Amino acid sequence: MTTTERAPRRDAIDNRAAILDAARLLLNQDPDASLEAIAAAAGLSRRSLYGHFANRDELLRVLLDLGAVRVVDALASVSHADPVVRLALIASRLWGEVETVRVMALFAVRGPFKGHTATRLEPLRTRVRAAVEEGQSSGALRVDLPADRLARLVESAALAVLEESALSPLDAAAGHRLVMLNVLGTVGLGWREAGELIDAHPELDRKDG
Amino acid sequence: MTTTERAPRRDAIDNRAAILDAARLLLNQDPDASLEAIAAAAGLSRRSLYGHFANRDELLRVLLDLGAVRVVDALASVSHADPVVRLALIASRLWGEVETVRVMALFAVRGPFKGHTATRLEPLRTRVRAAVEEGQSSGALRVDLPADRLARLVESAALAVLEESALSPLDAAAGHRLVMLNVLGTVGLGWREAGELIDAHPELDRKDG
DNA sequence: AATAACTTGCACATCAGTGTGCAAGTTATT
DNA sequence: AATAACTTGCACACTGATGTGCAAGTTATT
Numbered sequence: 001m002t003t004t005e006r007a008p009r010r011d012a013i014d015n016r017a018a019i020l021d022a023a024r025l026l027l028n029q030d031p032d033a034s035l036e037a038i039a040a041a042a043g044l045s046r047r048s049l050y051g052h053f054a055n056r057d058e059l060l061r062v063l064l065d066l067g068a069v070r071v072v073d074a075l076a077s078v079s080h081a082d083p084v085v086r087l088a089l090i091a092s093r094l095w096g097e098v099e100t101v102r103v104m105a106l107f108a109v110r111g112p113f114k115g116h117t118a119t120r121l122e123p124l125r126t127r128v129r130a131a132v133e134e135g136q137s138s139g140a141l142r143v144d145l146p147a148d149r150l151a152r153l154v155e156s157a158a159l160a161v162l163e164e165s166a167l168s169p170l171d172a173a174a175g176h177r178l179v180m181l182n183v184l185g186t187v188g189l190g191w192r193e194a195g196e197l198i199d200a201h202p203e204l205d206r207k208d209g
Numbered sequence: 210m211t212t213t214e215r216a217p218r219r220d221a222i223d224n225r226a227a228i229l230d231a232a233r234l235l236l237n238q239d240p241d242a243s244l245e246a247i248a249a250a251a252g253l254s255r256r257s258l259y260g261h262f263a264n265r266d267e268l269l270r271v272l273l274d275l276g277a278v279r280v281v282d283a284l285a286s287v288s289h290a291d292p293v294v295r296l297a298l299i300a301s302r303l304w305g306e307v308e309t310v311r312v313m314a315l316f317a318v319r320g321p322f323k324g325h326t327a328t329r330l331e332p333l334r335t336r337v338r339a340a341v342e343e344g345q346s347s348g349a350l351r352v353d354l355p356a357d358r359l360a361r362l363v364e365s366a367a368l369a370v371l372e373e374s375a376l377s378p379l380d381a382a383a384g385h386r387l388v389m390l391n392v393l394g395t396v397g398l399g400w401r402e403a404g405e406l407i408d409a410h411p412e413l414d415r416k417d418g
Numbered sequence: 419a420a421t422a423a424c425t426t427g428c429a430c431a432t433c434a435g436t437g438t439g440c441a442a443g444t445t446a447t448t
Numbered sequence: 449a450a451t452a453a454c455t456t457g458c459a460c461a462c463t464g465a466t467g468t469g470c471a472a473g474t475t476a477t478t
Contacts, residue, residue, distance in 0.1 A: 012446090048455050056437095142400035187396045220475075263467090
């Protein structure tokens with residue numbers, strides 16, 4: 001007969017999800033949280049966690065992958081004729097996706113898995129770079145830096161706002177605006193210019209970002 | 210008789226210095242480098258390292274303190290009537306002090322010792338904040354953010370250049386200029402404006418910075 | 419030459435966390 | 449009710465690094 005193995009049990013599926021939830025929660029407070037703690041938070045024993053994930057690394061990778069996919073997907077739909085507005089849109093929506101998982105996000109990008117994360121984030125980074133290049137050739141953005149360098153500084157500018165919000169909380173509206181402002185400033189705009197650009201474009205209002 | 214204990218031996222002094230040098234070198238490549246490795250690089254056994262430093266933490270703290278003091282001292286002399294130029298000067302000189310120890314610098318500010326580092330860096334941060342406030346009330350800098358927040362973003366902007374230079378090397382001249390540009394952009398200036406300001410002030414030329 | 423300072427090697431205790439094997443239980447599914 | 453899937457507890461091995469005690473050497477200093 002055909003290898004018809006039983007489907008995974010329902011409770012097992014739930015448990016796996018619970019582990020991922022717990023991991024997201026705990027690792028976002030301390031990226032070094034132990035498997036013991038995570039399993040407990042998920043209502044399981046450490047021993048059974050190993051029934052779902054072969055080891056710590058696998059759990060981490062799955063978790064980071066889920067996050068990366070979510071972000072990349074959310075940003076895939078961002079489009080705008082004006083590359084500057086597009087950059088602001090990307091920044092804003094990124095903030096929206098990531099503000100609740102700041103620590104994990106920083107860990108993903110800077111921690112020991114940054115290489116792995118880089119792979120998953122490739123499409124996003126490519127889009128940012130494209131927007132930067134476009135903006136440079138249209139004369140809207142600074143041209144005193146090569147596009148790839150500027151794109152990386154843009155990323156840092158966005159991360160800086162994540163860090164900042166950890167030090168001194170930003171409400172949703174302020175957060176959205178600040179990522180955009182910081183990115184636009186990095187990319188060459190003066191602060192009034194940047195503020196006006198944001199105000200002039202209703203699509204930059206945080207309702208869909 | 211008076212407690213006249215012998216002075217420390219000369220070779221011991223040298224060895225202590227060698228350990229600090231080795232630590233600076235190795236920890237700048239990997240902040241988790243083992244004491245074994247550090248001692249070896251200093252030409253000593255791990256066991257004797259403990260004759261100079263009670264434990265890993267002490268070694269780290271001494272090393273970070275030395276670095277912090279060096280930086281704070283180097284920046285203490287920075288002064289300029291124009292707060293914007295002053296910020297640029299601080300950024301530039303900071304880069305000069307820190308470019309050769311990027312990883313350690315990032316570790317100092319973001320790693321597990323960031324609290325300790327914060328204490329040592331207090332005077333510097335205070336000066337940055339003061340410059341930002343001054344620039345805001347003179348109308349030269351953006352006023353859409355509270356001074357302390359802006360000051361922290363300025364710091365992040367400087368760190369971003371450190372990170373960037375790790376990814377894609379910057380020669381001395383380019384580094385100095387880029388920290389300034391990135392800081393000035395963060396603080397509200399447009400990129401042309403920032404560039405012109407730097408060019409207009411010969412004291413911002415990297416020769417003393 | 420005497421002395422204190424310093425270095426070394428080795429053995430040992432410690433520690434927190436990871437990953438496994440196994441036997442005995444519980445529970446979803448058929 | 450039978451079966452496979454899942455969970456659990458416990459014991460254990462392991463790892464990589466830190467920190468200490470001690471006895472025996474070497475070396476700077478007086």
